[in-house]
Amino acid sequence: xxxxxxxxxxxxxxxxxxxxxxxxxxxxxxxxxxxxxxxxxxxxxxxxxxxxxxxxxxxxxxxxxxxxxxxxxxxxxxxxxxxxxxxxxxxxxxxxxxxxxxxxxxxxxxxxxxxxxxxxxxxxxxxxxxxxxxxxxxxxxxxxxxxxxxxxxxxxxxxxxxxxxxxxxxxxxxxxxxxxxxxxxxxxxxxxxxxxxxxxxxxxxxxxxxxxxxxxxxxxxxxxxxxxxxxxxxxxxxxxxxxxxxxxxxxxxxxxxxxxxxxxxxxxxxxxxxxxxxxxxxxxxxxxxxxxxxxxxxxxxxxxxxxxxxxxxxxxxxxxxxxxxxxxxxxxxxxxxxxxxxxxxxx
Amino acid sequence: xxxxxxxxxxxxxxxxxxxxxxxxxxxxxxxxxxxxxxxxxxxxxxxxxxxxxxxxxxxxxxxxxxxxxxxxxxxxxxxxxxxxxxxxxxxxxxxxxxxxxxxxxxxxxxxxxxxxxxxxxxxxxxxxxxxxxxxxxxxxxxxxxxxxxxxxxxxxxxxxxxxxxxxxxxxxxxxxxxxxxxxxxxxxxxxxxxxxxxxxxxxxxxxxxxxxxxxxxxxxxxxxxxxxxxxxxxxxxxxxxxxxxxxxxxxxxxxxxxxxxxxxxxxxxxxxxxxxxxxxxxxxxxxxxxxxxxxxxxxxxxxxx
Amino acid sequence: xxxxxxxxxxxxxxxxxxxxxxxxxxxxxxxxxxxxxxxxxxxxxxxxxxxxxxxxxxxxxxxxxxxxxxxxxxxxxxxxxxxxxxxxxxxxxxxxxxxxxxxxxxxxxxxxxxxxxxxxxxxxxxxxxxxxxxxxxxxxxxxxxxxxxxxxxxxxxxxxxxxxxxxxxxxxxxxxxxxxxxxxxxxxxxxxxxxxxxxxxxxxxxxxxxxxxxxxxxxxxxxxxxxxxxxxxxxxxxxxxxxxxxxxxxxxxxxxxxxxxxxxxxxxxxxxxxxxxxxxxxxxxxxxxxxxxxxxxxxxxxxxxxxxxxxxxxxxxxxxxxxxxxxx
Numbered sequence: 013x014x015x016x017x018x019x020x021x022x023x024x025x026x027x028x029x030x031x032x033x034x035x036x037x038x039x040x041x042x043x044x045x046x047x048x049x050x051x052x053x054x055x056x057x058x059x060x061x062x063x064x065x066x067x068x069x070x071x072x073x074x075x076x077x078x079x080x081x082x083x084x085x086x087x088x089x090x091x092x093x094x095x096x097x098x099x100x101x102x103x104x105x106x107x108x109x110x111x112x113x114x115x116x117x118x119x120x121x122x123x124x125x126x127x128x129x130x131x132x133x134x135x136x137x138x139x140x141x142x143x144x145x146x147x148x149x150x151x152x153x154x155x156x157x158x159x160x161x162x163x164x165x166x167x168x169x170x171x172x173x174x175x176x177x178x179x180x181x182x183x184x185x186x187x188x189x190x191x192x193x194x195x196x197x198x199x200x201x202x203x204x205x206x207x208x209x210x211x212x213x214x215x216x217x218x219x220x221x222x223x224x225x226x227x228x229x230x231x232x233x234x235x236x237x238x239x240x241x242x243x244x245x246x247x248x249x250x251x252x253x254x255x256x257x258x259x260x261x262x263x264x265x266x267x268x269x270x271x272x273x274x275x276x277x278x279x280x281x282x283x284x285x286x287x288x289x290x291x292x293x294x295x296x297x298x299x300x301x302x303x304x305x306x307x308x309x310x311x312x313x314x315x316x317x318x319x320x321x322x323x324x325x326x327x328x329x330x331x332x333x334x335x336x337x338x339x340x341x342x343x344x345x346x347x348x349x350x351x352x353x354x355x356x357x358x359x
Numbered sequence: 360x361x362x363x364x365x366x367x368x369x370x371x372x373x374x375x376x377x378x379x380x381x382x383x384x385x386x387x388x389x390x391x392x393x394x395x396x397x398x399x400x401x402x403x404x405x406x407x408x409x410x411x412x413x414x415x416x417x418x419x420x421x422x423x424x425x426x427x428x429x430x431x432x433x434x435x436x437x438x439x440x441x442x443x444x445x446x447x448x449x450x451x452x453x454x455x456x457x458x459x460x461x462x463x464x465x466x467x468x469x470x471x472x473x474x475x476x477x478x479x480x481x482x483x484x485x486x487x488x489x490x491x492x493x494x495x496x497x498x499x500x501x502x503x504x505x506x507x508x509x510x511x512x513x514x515x516x517x518x519x520x521x522x523x524x525x526x527x528x529x530x531x532x533x534x535x536x537x538x539x540x541x542x543x544x545x546x547x548x549x550x551x552x553x554x555x556x557x558x559x560x561x562x563x564x565x566x567x568x569x570x571x572x573x574x575x576x577x578x579x580x581x582x583x584x585x586x587x588x589x590x591x592x593x594x595x596x597x598x599x600x601x602x603x604x605x606x607x608x609x610x611x612x613x614x615x616x617x618x619x620x621x622x623x624x625x626x627x628x629x630x631x632x633x634x635x636x637x638x639x640x641x642x643x644x645x646x647x648x649x650x651x652x653x654x655x656x657x658x659x660x661x662x663x664x
Numbered sequence: 665x666x667x668x669x670x671x672x673x674x675x676x677x678x679x680x681x682x683x684x685x686x687x688x689x690x691x692x693x694x695x696x697x698x699x700x701x702x703x704x705x706x707x708x709x710x711x712x713x714x715x716x717x718x719x720x721x722x723x724x725x726x727x728x729x730x731x732x733x734x735x736x737x738x739x740x741x742x743x744x745x746x747x748x749x750x751x752x753x754x755x756x757x758x759x760x761x762x763x764x765x766x767x768x769x770x771x772x773x774x775x776x777x778x779x780x781x782x783x784x785x786x787x788x789x790x791x792x793x794x795x796x797x798x799x800x801x802x803x804x805x806x807x808x809x810x811x812x813x814x815x816x817x818x819x820x821x822x823x824x825x826x827x828x829x830x831x832x833x834x835x836x837x838x839x840x841x842x843x844x845x846x847x848x849x850x851x852x853x854x855x856x857x858x859x860x861x862x863x864x865x866x867x868x869x870x871x872x873x874x875x876x877x878x879x880x881x882x883x884x885x886x887x888x889x890x891x892x893x894x895x896x897x898x899x900x901x902x903x904x905x906x907x908x909x910x911x912x913x914x915x916x917x918x919x920x921x922x923x924x925x926x927x928x929x930x931x932x933x934x935x936x937x938x939x940x941x942x943x944x945x946x947x948x949x950x951x952x953x954x955x956x957x958x959x960x961x962x963x964x965x966x967x968x969x970x971x972x973x974x975x976x977x978x979x980x981x982x983x984x985x986x987x988x989x990x991x992x
Contacts, residue, residue, distance in 0.1 A: 088895050121898030133889035138911050138986055148897060183987045199897070503695075504702045507972045511930025516964040517710055519952050522725070597827040601934060604829050606952050620829065624938065627837055634837075638830040646825030653821065 023106075024123070025115030030105035035206055035239040036062040036085065036124075041099035043077070043084050043263075046092065050311040054080040056263035057099075059337075062207065062239040067230070069250040069271060070243045071286075072260035075307050078243045081260075082209045084109075086126050087116045103206075121148060125200035129212040131192035135184040141168075141195045142180030148202035167198035172228060190221035194228065201232065207239045208232075214249055226253050247286060251275065259283050262308045262318035265337070269344035279346040279355050281323045317349070325350050390658040400654035406647035414466035417459045425453030427460045427614060436630055445636045449622060458636050461616045464609060465644060468526055469596040472533045476541045477588045479534075484545025485572050485580070489553060498542070506539040510598060518607040529608055533595055544587050548580035555579075586656040593648030600641055616641045684990045688983050696976050703968060708753050711961050718742055722958045723766070739764075740958075762962030765951070771962035774947055781850070782936070782943030785859050786928055789867035793924075797871040798917065801878025805913075806905060808883055816879065820872035828931050832865045832938040849940035862939040866931050870924045877920055881913040888912070915986050922978035926971050 022029050043055040055077040062068050072078040083089045085101050087108065101108045103123060108116060128134040136144060145167055146160030155163065161180060168176035171194040184192055193213060200208055210229060214222035230253045233240045242250050250257070250271070257274050259267040259282065267280040278284040285303035305322035308314055314321055320330040329349050337345040340355070348354060394400045413420050423444060430452035437447040445454035487498040508516075513536045521528055552558070553576060561571050602608035603617025604624075611618065616637040623633035712718050719728075719736055728736070737743055740763075741752045756762075762771035804816035823831070839861060840848030851858040885891070886909055894904045929945075936945035944963060951959035983989045 086896050088892055117898050117900065119898070120896050126893075126896045128889065128893060130889065134893045136890040136894070136908055136912070137988060138915075139908075147899070151899060151903070185988055196893075203898075500698070503699050504706070507699055507703045507975070508706070508968055509926025509930055509971055511933065512926065512964050512967055512971075515930075515933070515948065515952065516707065516961060519955075519957050519960045520710060593825070600827055601829060601930075605933065605937070605949060620833070624833070627833060628841055631837065634833055638833065642826040642830055645827060646822070649825050650821065 024103065024108070024119060025111055027106035027111075029103070033102070033105035034061040034063050035066075035104060036241075037100070037102040037105075038081070038085065039100045039102070041081060041084060041101065042097045043080050043089065043094060044097055045094050052310045053313055054094075054263050054310060055084065056313070058258075058260070058263070058265055060258050060265065060268065062241060064206070064237050064239055065233070066256065067233060067240040067242065067254045069254035069257040070241060070260060071245065071247060071250070071257055073245050073307060075310060076260040077263035078245075078260050079211050080263075082126065082211050082241065082243055085209065086120060086124060087113075088120075088126075121152065121200075121205065122203045123205055124207040124209065125203070125205040126209040126211060127193070127196045127200045127213055130216045131189065131196045132184060134196060135192065137184055140181045140183055141187070142182075145195070145199045145202060148199065152203055163202070164198070167202055168195070170201065170232070171195070171198040173198070189217050190224060193217065193221075193225055197225075197228065197232070201236070204236065205238060207241065209241045209243065211243045212245070213242070215244070215246070222249060226250075229253065247275070247290065259286075262313055263310065264318070264347065265345075266319065266347045267345070268337075269341070273341075273344060277355065279340045279344065279351040280348045281325050281354055282319050284354055285322075317347070325353060387659075390655075393658045394654060397654055397658070399650060400658070403647045403650035403654060406643065407651055410462055410644050410647060411466055413459055413462045415463075417456075417463060421456050421459055423453065423455060425456045427452055427456035428612070429453075436633075439632055446630075446632045448619070448633060449626075454632070454636060457614055457619065458616070458640050460614045461619065461637060462640065462644070464526060464613060464615050465596045465599060465641070468530050468533070468599045469592040469648070471526075471530045472537060472595045473588050473592045475530075475534050476538045476591070477584065479538050480541035480545045481577070481581075481584060484542045485549050485577060487542075488546045488549030488580075489568065489572055489576060495546075498546075502539040502542050505536065506543075508536065510536050511601060514598065514602050515605065515607050518602060524608065524610050525613070526609070529599055529602065533598060537591070537595065541584070541587065541591065545580065545584050548583050549576055552576050552579045582659040583656075586652050586659060588652075589655055590649050590652035593645040593652070596648070597641070597645045685980075685983060688990045689980055692976060692979050696972065700969070700972055703972065704754070704757060704965065705750070707961065707965055707968070708750055712740070712742070712749055712753065713746065722763075722961070723955065726766075726955055757965070762966055763958040764962075765956045765959045771959055771966075774959070775944060775963065775966060778942060778944045778947055781855070781859075781941060782932055782945060784855060785863055785866065785936070785941060785943060786932060788856070788859055788863035789870070789928065789931075792863055793867035793871040793874055794921070797874030798878050798914075800871075800875040801917075802882060802910075804875065805879040805882030805886070813879070816875055820875050823868050823872040828865065828869055829934045829938060831868060832862075832935055835861055835865050836938060850942060859941065862935045862941055865938075866928065866935045869931065870927060873920060873924070874917060877917050878913060881916050882909060885909040885912045911985065915982065918978060918982050918985060922975045925974045929967050929971065 022031075038061070039059050041055050041058045042053075045052040045054060058077070058081055060068065060070075070078045070081070080089070080094075083094075084096050085108075089096070096109055099109070103119060108119060111119075135141065142161050142164045145164035146155070146157070149155035149160040149163045150157065165176045165180050168180065173179065173191055173194050179187075184195070187195065197213075208229075213229070214225050217225065226249060229240060229242070232238075242254055244250055254271045256269065257267075257271040258265045259274065259280065261282050267274055267278065267283045274283060275287065278287055282303070288301050289303060291297075291300055303322055308318055308321075314331075315334075316332050317323070317326075317330045317335050320326040323330065325348075327350070333349070335347045335349050337347050338351060340346050340351055346354075423442070425443075430448075430450040432451045434443075434447050434451040435449055437443055439446040439454075443453050443455065445458055448454050448457060483498055487495040510533075514532055517532050517535075518524055518529065521532075558571060558575055561575055566574075599608055600615065600617030600620070603615045604621040606621065608617055609615045619637040620634055620641075623630065623637075626633055711722065718740075719733060719742070722740060723736060741749050744752065760772050762775070764770045765774075800816045800820075804810075804813040807813055826834075836848050839846045846861045847854070847858040848861075849858070850862075882905075886905070888909070891904060891909060894908045895901075899908075932943065933945035933948050935941070936943045937949045940946070944967075948960060948963050951957070951963070
């Protein structure tokens with residue numbers, strides 16, 4: 013089954029879609045959370061894009077803003093306390109951020125779908141998995157209960173859940189972690205979305221299961237041609253599957269590029285630090301090599317380059333001036349004043 | 360790659376519901392800081408303190424100075440006036456004094472019952488929750504049985520069979536019927552805390568069960584129990600009043616709001632003040648405890664902030 | 665290439681929904697039986713085995729001729745050894761003999777006569793508290809900290825705090841005596857209307873609890889992860905709240921309803937007394953007043969059994985609502 017958006021309308025609300033534009037364009041996105049104790053600046057000027065057939069990895073640690081950015085794209089941030097203060101999110105050229113909710117809702121599930129980290133809490137515990145998957149068809153396509161269930165079984169098959177027909181009436185807690193994640197994937201694919209955002213899909217799973225799920229996602233993308241965004245903090249997990257990577261720190265991207273190039277030839281101290289901190293099974297060493305310091309307090313982001321307190325290359329300029337994105341090679345950008353040095357130094 | 364513990368603000372970006380950790384980092388000190396500033400807590404705890412003071416030293420508040428048991432019949436059923444602030448009752452006793460002295464009994468029963476029930480519940484609840492297995496099953500079954508008998512019904516049943524009903528007897532019955540709810544709460548609270556990793560850590564370090572219960576489990580499981588205990592004082596006071604109203608609680612010549620209301624019930628039209636004042640004091644007292652419990656709960660439950 | 669998830673083999677084998685529910689029902693009934701026996705044994709203990717004179721327990725302090733006394737002893741088998749007494753007591757329970765009053769009227773007769781009125785009262789109160797309670801809770805929870813929320817929280821707190829009999833008298837005085845819009849006592853020719861005020865009073869405290877519980881439960885569920893998933897499925901807010909969260913939110917409320925029945929019974933006694941409703945509750949009150957303890961024991965035993973059965977029913981209902989419980 014290939015994703016065909018010919019039978020889908022060419023508009024979102026009253027906005028026309030441009031078939032030649034990238035599936036998703038995020039431009040200078042800013043998201044903040046206004047709390048009693050202060051304002052948390054979760055995303056600070058994030059820009060990236062996604063095409064059909066492309067797998068983009070968004071890499072960052074907790075608090076880097078990677079999940080918040082995905083929620084902003086989906087439009088599921090709780091307001092208050094969350095506010096998108098600047099930037100644009102375009103689906104095939106049509107701006108999403110200022111759409112009224114009723115129109116924004118038509119994007120969710122149909123065009124952009126999302127799966128979450130912990131499938132046990134992400135699925136509703138009191139409804140069967142079949143019911144939840146079939147809901148997509150019942151609500152969005154006007155299917156009957158029976159039709160919905162049949163389609164659900166089909167989707168569960170596609171997600172390689174064994175004995176789908178027997179298990180369609182089972183409840184989420186009756187499945188193992190990996191199977192539950194497959195249920196979520198099946199549910200997300202129901203309406204043939206153009207984009208699938210996977211927010212830490214394998215973090216809660218065993219290593220062997222992680223590989224299976226990643227493979228499933230890769231296969232499904234192959235089949236459907238959809239764009240896939242993988243949000244993770246685990247470099248290894250996305251290495252095989254992703255085409256490009258956006259490395260995030262303190263709510264902004266610090267390095268973007270084709271994933272193998274970024275991994276082997278980092279041009280930002282943060283990325284370099286990440287690569288160096290991974291313990292290697294073939295090298296015997298007494299100490300691990302973490303990045304010194306701790307992640308920034310998002311209520312008080314350091315001036316200039318936010319990474320400067322932890323950066324071995326930091327200089328006076330880094331404290332004063334926030335680095336813009338420098339193009340270090342075709343298709344590769346880095347937000348470091350001294351990326352040339354970083355490049356020369358890779359371990 | 361490291362996943363270091365971050366400060367609250369950072370975590371707040373990804374999951375807004377996380378607990379902001381104050382400088383001392385303890386639940387109780389955080390709660391106290393919050394409570395100090397909340398008007399609801401201040402008002403309710405002041406009321407509670409007032410009521411307790413009245414209970415302990417009714418004479419202090421009895422400004423007109425009438426003896427509640429000194430009842431000249433010719434002064435019966437007087438309306439509230441400057442001389443008798445709350446009027447007089449059917450026998451001519453000063454109602455203000457009577458209502459004041461009624462506080463004693465209510466607060467006493469409320470506190471006695473709640474304290475004993477809580478202690479019992481904590482001890483057995485911790486044992487049941489921590490050890491599990493057969494002990495837990497036994498305790499749970501016993502709880503189920505008593506739980507199967509509703510409070511007021513059971514109270515009526517048992518107390519109607521008892522001849523002399525003083526504070527002790529009424530308290531005993533309320534304790535008997537009231538501990539299951541407390542125990543269930545304590546037990547589930549312990550169960551929830553037991554799951555935490557620091558318990559395993561303590562055990563791995565060789566701490567004895569007793570020590571683990573005392574040092575790690577109890578302090579953390581205590582919070583919901585304290586909240587519930589505060590509210591329970593209120594409900595017990597109301598229960599005693601209800602039982603006395605029905606005629607199975609305290610007996611004359613005890614001074615109890617419930618008894619006063621019971622006597623007043625047929626005279627609603629003619630002497631409403633007989634109902635009004637004990638009703639008022641009863642309501643305020645119960646209200647104060649419940650409100651205080653509510654405020655405590657909001658302060659101690661990080662999820663509800 | 666694609667291996668089956670190895671953990672799958674450790675999952676419980678698939679059981680049909682109906683069988684699982686059925687087994688749960690059986691387990692619950694099996695748990696119910698010992699509780700039933702022990703609870704009734706406790707009642708037995710208090711009445712017949714307590715230190716002191718069981719005659720006193722059954723008949724209060726009234727003066728009696730020796731022959732009346734002996735008749736009473738025979739009636740309740742008080743001269744038999746304890747274990748025989750117990751067996752006979754249980755026998756009496758199962759045959760529906762709940763004792764009698766001093767004029768010889770069977771408790772069961774009284775129950776039959778007065779039950780309909782109490783049932784009507786209880787039903788009205790129940791409908792009132794469930795419908796309005798849940799509605800208020802939803803309205804409060806959906807817009808947390810909004811006007812409705814604060815209104816509901818404040819008013820329920822007041823209602824909970826004021827003991828039911830005070831509430832009853834206030835209602836009687838305000839609505840009945842002062843404003844005169846409602847009858848202050850039961851009128852057999854207008855049963856539903858004259859029960860309206862007592863039903864409102866009876867249900868008021870429970871309503872307050874239900875509203876608060878619904879609100880809290882809803883607020884908690886609205887923050888759940890599955891809400892985020894449901895929203896990202898493109899479902900409308902109304903559906904997410906009305907179907908996805910509501911089902912989960914109702915679970916604690918249903919649990920509460922079971923306990924509530926006990927409160928309703930106690931409250932009915934008080935409400936019927938205040939509003940002079942000729943139901944079971946008032947029977948209990950009158951029996952207490954006239955020291956007809958046998959009647960008190962009989963009726964209360966009946967009510968306790970009803971309460972236990974109702975709890976059983978609610979337990980099963982709970983399992984229907986929450987499939988995770990069926991494994992307990």
